[in-house]
Amino acid sequence: MIATMPTAAELLPLLPQLVLAGGAFALLLLDLFLDDARRVWTWVLGGALLVVVAWMSAAGIGGQGTVLSGMFVRDHMADVLNAGACLLTALALIYAWPFLKERGLHAGEVVVLMLFAALGMTLLIAAGSLVMVYLGLELMALSTYALVAIDRDNPMASEAAMKYFVLGSLSSGLLLYGMSLLYGATGTLDLAALRAAVEGSQETGLLLTGTVFMIAGIAFKFAAAPFHMWLPDTYHGAPTPITLFLGSAPELASFALAFRLLESGVGPLDEQWRLLLALLxxxxxxxxxxxxxxxxxxxxxxxxxxxxxxxxxxxxxxxxxxxxxxxxxxxxxxxxxxxxxxxxxxxxxxxxxxxxxxxxxxxxxxxxxxxxxxxxxxxxxxxxxxxxxxxxxxxxxxxxxxxxxxxxxxxxxxxxxxxxxxxxxxxxxxxxxxxxxxxxxxxxxxxxxxxxxxxxxxxxxxxxxxxxxxxxxxxxxxxx
Structure with missing residues (x-):
């Protein structure tokens, strides 16, 4: 069967993400031509872009639906969380500007990194397949690693970023391993098809093992005990506005990660994973x-x-x-x-x-x-x-x-x-x-x-x- 390219109408549910991605790349280029005196425009335009994307999500611009062969699912939950994540990121930008400017850290890469982190959040929130989950998660994570280390001359910030990167990579590995076990047990990456396969499967050993690894990865991203060891040092070492950002918008994406993988993916095993979540x-x-x-x-x-x-x-x-x-x-x-x-x-x-x-x-x-x-x-x-x-x-x-x-x-x-x-x-x-x-x-x-x-x-x-x-x-x- 020959795959066909999606039409513009079919991509309309992706409109907020496309606007955010295009705006982030545009600001990345614009910032190259701005000196320090005019760099405030990068921050103003970045905040305005996030507000516009939040409005598009909340107002349902582009409509809801499933695109890219089920990889992207825009539903009511995605619209609510996308709007919240973008507004909280815009709020973090407002808090960050005077703080970082006073310390000589007001370069435009902070805005661009926050925009790409927000883009990763929106992709993760609307993920319809294991591939999209991992793509959105890593785009968000890699951007936040760099944000924590933005004060390059501060040894505490560098140490916090290194710990965050190492333990974040470990959690991504656990999550990816769990996903690979589920794929091996069901032969599908699509979350809806995965749920149907889990419901009809009699071989639960491999499925439960994969689910346990995924829950460990989710707990790392959420910083739930006993997988919280990266959080205090990261919060303490990062510049305070970056800590503010880490403690707000990514939490919405982490909730979407847990819901998409557990309920949308392995929902029929809820008796087992609900008990694990209760213990966590x-x-x-x-x-x-x-x-x-x-x-x-x-x-x-x-x-x-x-x-x-x-x-x-x-x-x-x-x-x-x-x-x-x-x-x-x-x-x-x-x-x-x-x-x-x-x-x-x-x-x-x-x-x-x-x-x-x-x-x-x-x-x-x-x-x-x-x-x-x-x-x-x-x-x-x-x-x-x-x-x-x-x-x-x-x-x-x-x-x-x-x-x-x-x-x-x-x-x-x-x-x-x-x-x-x-x-x-x-x-x-x-x-x-x-x-x-x-x-x-x-x-x-x-x-x-x-x-x-x-x-x-x-x-x-x-x-x-x-x-x-x-x-x-x-x-x-x-x-x-």
Missing amino acids: AAASLVVGNLVALMQVNLKRMLAYSAVSHIGFVFLGLAGGGEAGYAAAMFYVISYAIMSAAAFGVIVVLSSKGYEADTLDDFRGLNQRSPWLAGMMLCAMFSLAGIPPFLGFWAKLAVLRAVIDGGMLWLAILGIVFAVIGCFYYLRVVKAMYFDDPPEGVPAPRGDRVLRVTLGVNALGLIALGLAWNPIMAWCQQAFM
Whole structure:
């Protein structure tokens, strides 16, 4: 059978990705002709491009459908996550510009790398085959490795990038090996055909082995315990805006990776892989919260906090069903917004030679800048799951889903460690409002655009907490 080239009409569902890829290459060329004084245009155009692509995804421009012989599937879930990933990447660009410019790291490659990372996310989110999953994953991963190492003169950043690269390569190898076992057992790379083959197969040994390797790879990408060893050093060593980016947009792509491979690919084996996810969720909740209690560096604390939040995402996935997947998707979107706000305060508070990333740096912040202290309070309360902030409703949704999935013990464990996790978040609030400020601390950054962005980000946690139903309904629609 002779393959035919797809027509332009058949490629319309790919329109957001095509626009993003074309725009990234155009900005790569444009940046060659801009000097440092005009390089801000690379950042402005990059952010505008991401907003346009997010709008195209949210508005359904190009329509939904399956193209490239099933390799690319644009559905409602893909549109929601693509829009979220692009907006969060644009948010990271806004936070990054003044921080990196002050340190002489504002070269255009940061924008281009973030755009290609976002392109990898959108391809991964809409993957319909194992090939597309791996292509999107590696495009995203290779871009983020380079972003972590963008401060080439900083030995801590170089060390973090090397650890991230080595362990990321290991996780990719595990994932690829699991995929190869599934291909060997079923003879197909298409996820829909793979699911049908798994459903009708009597030989489950090879399928289960491949699934275990894939779950190990997914856990590495999510940084779920005990596969989290790369995360604290990466968060600590990378420039804070890059850490902000790593802790937000890629989490949406990681959720899509787990859903596409597990539910869309090996869904009939859900009794087995749901139990594995439940064990990973339990380990992440325990390790993440207990180790975070001992941290005095905020970036490392938020890294271990991220491990515990991944445990909550896995609670929803382990709960299974439409309610569980919708709750996990709602949680990962909520966490990405909360994480961006927390790191955003660190970015605004820092200056050249002063990273503002330790607990002592936040002592007496309310006396120095009540507005910044209020923004950090919003982020900490939401991460802790205190009502009426967005984080409370996200936790409530996944706990309800895991109870409905018949895992009451896991829900109880989640509640216990959510309470324990409140301690290290409230410790930051206590330092800001009840401790005396240290001497010789630089004034917070006065960039108006950055402060407005942070205000929208942090106050949005209250607004979205009061109006979370539309977002949850949007997530539920993706799995109907």
